[in-house]
Amino acid sequence: MLRCSNNEWGTMLTGAEYKASLDDGRKTYFEGEKIDDLVGHPLLGQTADITAKAYDNFYDPAPDAISPLLSVPQSADDLRELIPMLHHAGMMAHVTSSSIQTLKTAAGRMDGVKPDYIERIGHYIDEAQRGDVRITQCITDAKGDRSKKPSDQDDLDSYTRVVDRQRDGVVIRGAKLHITGASFGHDLLTIPTKAMKPGEEDWSIGCIVPVNAEGVKIINTTYAPRHDDVRTFPVSGNYHYPEGFVIFDDVFVPHERVFLDGETSMAAVFAHSLGLWERLGGLSALVEECDQLVGFAQLVAESNGTAGISHIKEKISEMIIHATLVRASLEAAIMNCSIGPDGAAFPNELFVNAGKFHAAANYNLMVRHLHDIAGGAVLTAPAPSDFENAEVGDLARKYMSTGKGVDGEYRANLMHAIRDLTADAYGGWKFVTNLQAGGGLYAQRIVTRRHYDMDNAKRKALDIAGMSEDDVG
Ligand SMILES: Cc1cc2nc3c(=O)[nH]c(=O)nc-3n(C[C@H](O)[C@H](O)[C@H](O)COP(=O)(O)OP(=O)(O)OC[C@H]3O[C@@H](n4cnc5c(N)ncnc54)[C@H](O)[C@@H]3O)c2cc1C
Incomplete structure (x- = not known):
């Protein structure tokens, strides 16, 4: 059985605890309405239910237990074991696992940057594993005119960028589109969508943003069937994960959650x-x-x-x-x-x-x-x-x-x-x-x-x- 390093603070979440964790002041919208009770929402609440079930399936009450869904594979056998496990656990497990592996992979490939970044990535992975969080992947920017680079866009916010650097962190502005499950996770892994060039330092930003951070707003879309009787939708009636249109409306990110800021050569x-x-x-x-x-x-x-x-x-x-x-x-x-x-x-x-x-x-x-x-x-x-x-x-x-x-x-x-x-x-x-x-x-x-x-x-x-x-x- 795949397992991460144990630790004394580890506490896995039950499905009920996961659902309770979504009531954290996050600003999330659906078809023109702000959703005040995501878990109780007749359509979107079903995604919280599905995700909660996966939490329950993998729950281990041991105080040092860490979910195998958040583990880092160490061999071909681990990879082979992880893949079906993620399919079984559903989309939120999949995007979380890919986020953890992405950070791990990126940390191993970041040459010649501040060692702080690699340390911060390590700390974050550790905390995410211990907190049993769900992470979604914010990479695709609005992008504006596809033929122009970020600094040539009519609207400089077309690619997510740093608009202010403060003593203890940065302020980011922009939007990440099509983000699977964004409203149902805890953290948004926010990274550049493409390679950046000298002069594009402000757009070379990689960080973790909590879904409930001040200034984050998420508009949901879903293919979930709207029928009372979903028996004619045997697949999507039981399994749907809305995409999120994630807006960063001047969001403060503390330095300990910033993994890249200005190093254009590492953006890709x-x-x-x-x-x-x-x-x-x-x-x-x-x-x-x-x-x-x-x-x-x-x-x-x-x-x-x-x-x-x-x-x-x-x-x-x-x-x-x-x-x-x-x-x-x-x-x-x-x-x-x-x-x-x-x-x-x-x-x-x-x-x-x-x-x-x-x-x-x-x-x-x-x-x-x-x-x-x-x-x-x-x-x-x-x-x-x-x-x-x-x-x-x-x-x-x-x-x-x-x-x-x-x-x-x-x-x-x-x-x-x-x-x-x-x-x-x-x-x-x-x-x-x-x-x-x-x-x-x-x-x-x-x-x-x-x-x-x-x-x-x-x-x-x-x-x-x-x-x-x-x-x-
Ligand atoms: C259901 C769904 C879920 C998704 N989930 C996520 C997610 O969780 N996180 C996330 O970050 N993203 C997610 N994506 C986004 C996905 O990665 C993008 O849709 C994809 O990268 C294309 O970007 P785009 O939609 O902006 O289209 P565009 O970039 O406009 O691409 C459209 C076409 O134009 C071409 N094109 C665009 N620009 C250029 C250029 N400069 N040179 C040459 N060709 C170009 C592309 O190759 C493509 O053929 C999701 C998408 C979908 C549909």
Whole structure:
């Protein structure tokens, strides 16, 4: 069992304590209203419930216990163990773990900066583990005009920046967008979204901001279904994590929570470190999703009576090959992990980025095959409550059935799950998220290229052509 270093102050939170901790004066908004009772909110409160359940699942009353969800992997085996644990524990555990690993990775890569930063990162990780907090990742800035650098923007706040340096801390202003679970964590890991250049010192800010800090305001959006009966949303009805539009309206951050302030050459270290862990999370999620899509394709083909038809089998075979290659890239990323100076394990950059790119870029093909195989009932199958209606229930069952051994309601439920996962609000969220989360396809392409051994490839090409490097000219 994965476990962190023990300590005498460790106190893990129960689900109830987690919920109580959200009542801390945070300013969080939804569809024009300020939410005064996040836990009691009819829609968003469900996310607090889901997160609280994960706290309870991992709760250990021992006074020195530290959640394995906040641990730092030390080997390929630890990484392999951590990934399914995080999936099981849900999105808040995932973003917290990636934040811890990001800080650990960045600390190991920060050369020639104030040793204070690395010490502060170490202290923060320790406190976060002991406090059993949830951390969300604030990297993506509003960014203004994408073709301009931060200092050339019409609005200098388009990228989060330091607007005042005081004796005991800094004041930051800006906004971080699309932040998964921002209203449901305790701390906001706030780091530059890209590399910075000399002259961009004010935008080179990395720090931790408590969600309830004065000046933090979060606007939530969610794909959560708004139906009274969520049985037709078997996935998203039970599992939803709002994104937060996080505004830093002149927020004071004390020095002990500042990990970078002005060192432009180090700004990208955080983004690259986070990218690695976010893409590992994305890749491992896609491994699961690919298998789920294959499973749905086979189940729905069987229930439609088409599982033996050659073009259906071919499509499912293609899906299997894709799912297998995506899984193989995750396995390669774990097996080829490297161990940092203080013993922390990092997945292999090349395999993470190439695998995440390939899985995300071809996700639409997987979904296309599934929709093609399943048929229109994906969108139009009667709801579970229709099957309970005395007048039409049995008729719905009769006509949704495709023959003996295929219950109409079972087939409708398959269709509801496929619709929820791929063709409704959550399905749409997934489509965009798989492409954009972790920095988008372009970013993954750049990092893959950077880590690929091009010299080796060129040597091989010259070799097969009967030439050598001396012939290049
Ligand atoms: C559901 C969801 C959850 C997310 N969760 C988080 C989170 O928890 N934390 C977080 O920090 N972010 C999060 N993100 C944000 C995600 O990382 C960004 O959406 C992604 O990096 C793209 O940035 P953008 O949305 O600003 O789009 P843009 O930057 O506008 O990109 C759109 C397109 O333009 C291209 N482009 C933009 N600028 C340039 C340029 N200068 N040169 C070349 N091409 C360019 C991009 O490559 C892309 O193809 C999340 C996103 C989604 C959809």
